[in-house]
Amino acid sequence: MMQKKVFQFSHSSVNYYFDSSFLNLKDITDPKNTIIITDENVYTAHEKKFKPWNSIVLKPGEQFKVQATVDSIIGQLIEMGADRNTVLVGVGGGVISDLAGFIGCIYMRGIQFGFVPTTLLSMVDASIGGKNGIDVGFYKNMIGCIKQPSFILHDLDFLKTLPEKEWQNGFAEIIKHAAIKDAAMFEELEANKLSVYQKKIQSTALLIQRNAILKTKVVQKDEFEQGDRKLLNFGHTLAHALENQYDLTHGEAVAIGMAFAGKISQEYSSFKEADRLIKLIDKYGLPVTAGYNHNKVFDILQSDKKRENDLVNFILLKSIGKAYIEKISLEKLYNLL
């Protein structure tokens, strides 16, 4: 059942429409002033939904989350006569919300934008928090802004066409949320399995809402990532270094990153449950280790955005549900790899 919630951020508020329908979008934003940004996968699978809307349809995939795509979208917006009253709506996964959000930030110095996340990962993570960005070469999200969308609308109908890999991707971030902030959810995940969530869409709806709100509250307290928001990077420092170099999905890379961070946590803190964490990651069909070129990965780590001079802010666990920031030197990190 549709639920509207309003969350206040530093400079604006965001309307969340949980468990809603794409049909309601026209009550939120006027089709005459709205331009949808989506990708071919989503568009083809749900063509009817897009009928009443002006749409820009992109090629799908992280390799298009780059400046050339931004240039092309801007050209199309100018051609379509988009002005300061235009509302952009990103309908898709994280790549689409990153692109739509970034362009919403910079087109005519900022126009309104909203998201309809169509993947589990995007519903629980990518669409939330106002961070957007594009990649530059191997460097992920090197360019972007932090700006909140005006609204986020969930239509679980989109999950019906979601490939298995994408479900696993979403659960990587759900496991992350549980590991850093919610021991009870961690236990719930241990007691369930992926195929059950895929069948019982209503219990998945609750899990999605719980995760979206968990992330939202972390962001609300620390929108510009001075403290607590950094904890959401659990598993992501290594993940970002792996993801663009090897043929891994974001979820797979995060899964490997979390397993790695779990093991390091045992060296740095009193954490003793790396095996339990690894078991849960594995249960949801995600990898926990990978062969990779350590020097190549280290090169990328060196230019990670979370680096401060020679120290990397690494997120570790004290216990399941409790994370903290450990500053680890590049040298030490090299040895740990």
Place this chain on the structure above:
Amino acid sequence: MMQKKVFQFSHSSVNYYFDSSFLNLKDITDPKNTIIITDENVYTAHEKKFKPWNSIVLKPGEQFKVQATVDSIIGQLIEMGADRNTVLVGVGGGVISDLAGFIGCIYMRGIQFGFVPTTLLSMVDASIGGKNGIDVGFYKNMIGCIKQPSFILHDLDFLKTLPEKEWQNGFAEIIKHAAIKDAAMFEELEANKLSVYQKKIQSTALLIQRNAILKTKVVQKDEFEQGDRKLLNFGHTLAHALENQYDLTHGEAVAIGMAFAGKISQEYSSFKEADRLIKLIDKYGLPVTAGYNHNKVFDILQSDKKRENDLVNFILLKSIGKAYIEKISLEKLYNLL
């Protein structure tokens, strides 16, 4: 004599160092963490000043205020190891502050930046207010953000090498400020002339500070341009349409735009002093009319950022020192041209 003033904006405060020296920059930002962005003209004329600083030196000119330059700067920042603690300092005219500010907005989702404006125009206008942007084809500032710099430092030494044209450019914006907000300053300008200001740098210092503060106060009240800030666009709607198509400086284009807006003001309001305005513009060596292709200019006006559906927000005068916003339809505007 150096004067420090702190101005509070919506999300941050900006330190202004009026009538200061470039040598003081090292007390504001640590050279180890700082990267200067400047152009060949400024760099060559003041090479000694740049010795202690890491610098990125660009080709000068508005034609380089485009995405290709942004791409190149980002590549250099990555190579130089710029991270979240890096401070960018734009040393130059409006093109440089636009580029440095935009990149400060988007590099790693935002890093600190400051400005050392080296032209009169930039001191009284371009460096102030947090608007930045790049051009897309004929469309000026189509892409950008609104974000305040951390600091602005004035060193009047830079004005010594300023070409005559650049002085005139600066006075176009000074006349604009007087016309929309400060009748007393308008009279002062009428009583003086350019060559006097060029000789008496100390009275120019006062004029610069007065104009910088005038603009700052307008922006403070309306940072995101919902109301009063729009008045600063006096002369600019036509100017932007002219500037990229014809070989005009920004000041020349604004001068022509102000003369045009002055004449329209007499049709729409009780304004009677178009001739007085035109006389002052002319006195400072600026053009008040130009031959141009009306259809070409109209095409650009149609996609002006200040357009709202079929209406253009045009800034007109009620009297010298008092401006207001008139919504003029595209059709009517076409006839006025």
